[in-house]
Amino acid sequence: MIRILCFLLLVSPWAWAQANFRLTAEVQNPVERKATLVLYRDWVSDEEEYDLVLNDNNQFSFTTALKDIAYIDFFYGNQSFHFWIAELDDNIKLNFDAADFWQTLQVSGNGAEKFQYYVDFRKKFEETRDWQQQAEKWKKQPAGVYFKKLQQEQEIQLGFLSKYGNVSAAFRDTRKADIIGAIQNYKIEALSELKMPLWTSENIRKNMQTDVIPPMAQAASLEYGNAFLNLADLFIAREGQRRKKMLSENQEYQYIKTMRVNKLISKEMAERLLGSKLKNSINANGLTAQIKQNAIEYLKFTNHTGFKNTINQLVFLQQTLVKGAPAKLFSLADSSGKVINLQDFKGKVVLLDFWTSWCGPCVRDMQFSSRIRTHFENKDVVFIQISLDGEYAWKEALTMYKIGGINVRTAENNSILKDYGISGVPAYFLIDKKGNFAFTKVAYPSDNNGKTLTDQIEEALAESP
Structure with a gap:
């Protein structure tokens, strides 16, 4: 959605419209013909993975539309970088020698300064001086000393970020939030491990700098x-200790809402945390009555x-997977190449098992x-195992584990994974x-x-057919 603000003087760096993010690369001495890019559009949606194939000139190009700031991972050979910020209108080019990735990596183009910042940050805070390794050593000191050293480290890293003057305000805000979040997380871990008192709203404001980081950058x-x-x-967890029993998933969800009411978190952060939960x-549980009510609210x-x-x-998908809803048809090849069609088994009970x-x-x-299959031998029950493995690993596993029944395999981009809402295995x-689906929630074979x-x-x- 393109948002047009009428009062231009009030335009925020966070008032974005949709635009393209573009990343290209030229590889010297390539060691393989494919790179991988993982895109995180936000922290509730699923990540997206893309294969980037080198052309005859050892180049690749990736373009996608963005509405907001995103993050990317990049993998090539045995080298990678993780969680670098990508922005609208970026047109960044990488040039590197695969034999010496970090020493030869050059970045150019619109938005390249933030990538250069990440390269320089890695050299200063990970290679020359591994700050996370130092933080683990500081843990052994008294809490007051430990927290003081963490605060000093935070100021050093924020000072380093401030040297990069040509990055956007949105990048600076978000990267500043990353630095503060990463370092304050060490304090939060200490609160748990040392059973220290919980932060008050003033502690949260001071430590997390909630009055400095814009809410959109926080989220x-x-x-x-x-x-x-x-x-x-x-x-x-502390609330569970007070009640002398663990909170249910719904109670956890409601507790986060209470944190928002008590102004411990911003609305934008509540949207993210509640959405993730x-x-x-x-x-994990499908669309129970309580979860459905939470989703409506x-x-x-948000x-x-x-x-x-x-x-x-997710709600729509769960409503199509409930008891009595028609199962989505599919056709997949078994290990011998024979095509297996779900519709061919109408009139029989079918158990689908998605696995790797x-x-x-x-x-x-x-x-x-295997025991359950034996129990239903010579009855109208069909067992179909659907593997998400690559072909070699799949066939090797079939032999190793002596898996009976009908065995087929699906590629990661096959529509069957979306049709059946596969976000994890086993399913x-x-x-x-x-x-039609016989049950909304099917028991695991190992249950009872x-x-x-x-x-x-x-x-x-x-049941009659």
Whole structure:
């Protein structure tokens, strides 16, 4: 959405419109033909991963539309950088020798000064003097000395940032928030480990500089948001100790709302923290009545378009995955190349198992799945394992773990992952004889030694087609 402000004198650096972010690179002595870029548009939406293929001139180009400040990770060969800020209208070019990435890396173009800042910051605060390693050593000193050294480190890093005069105000605010968040997080950890008193609203204002960092930068910053998330978790843990029992997910959610009412966090930070909590709850538990009510209230509360879109999509997806809703059809090839169509199994009960070979719980569940498959031999039950592995790892795992049933594999960009809302593995779906979801929440094969899932399958089998 393009926002037009009528009063130009009041325009803030945070009043953005949509524009492109562009990153190009030229690689000397390439060691492989592909780089990877991960884009974080905000801290509620899922990250996006892109493969950047080098052309015949050993160059690649990436362009995407942005509405707000974003962050990127970049990987090439065995080198990478993480959580660098990307802005609207950036047109940045990288030039490097793959044999000596950091010594040869050159940045140019519109927005390049902030990338140069990151290169220089890495050299000064990670290579020449590893400040995080020093912070771990300071922990051994008395709390007062430790906190004083952290504060001095923060001033040094903020002073270094101030030397870069050609960066945008939005970048400066967000990067300042990153620095403060990263360093104050060490204090927050100490509050927990040393069982020190919780910060008051004045402590939060002073330590986090909430009256200096614009609210939009607070919510956009990776490290600042992480610090507040850890602070919220600490408040929640102490509240649980006071009540002598852990808070439920919903009580945690409501507690963050209370922190906003008590002005411990800004509205923008509340939008981020609540959105993140809500997303995790929906992914873990589906759309229960309480979660649905929280989602309705949250969508009225937040003004952040990205957060709204993410929660709306999750709610919509969960409503299409509930008991009685039709399962999305798919066609995938098995290990021999034969195409498996879900629609071919109408009239039978189908258990879908999304998994990967590197997922410990997935592999553990396979042992119980095998017993359940044996229990339902010669009955109208079909077991389909859908792997998210690469082809080699998938076939190797099939042999290693002797996985029975029907085994197929899907690419990461296949629509089946969106259709079934796959945000993590393992994930299970039970489809009845009519081709509809038999249960909103399917038990794990390992639950109650397989009895719970067996009972669910029996119930689905008993229903008429």
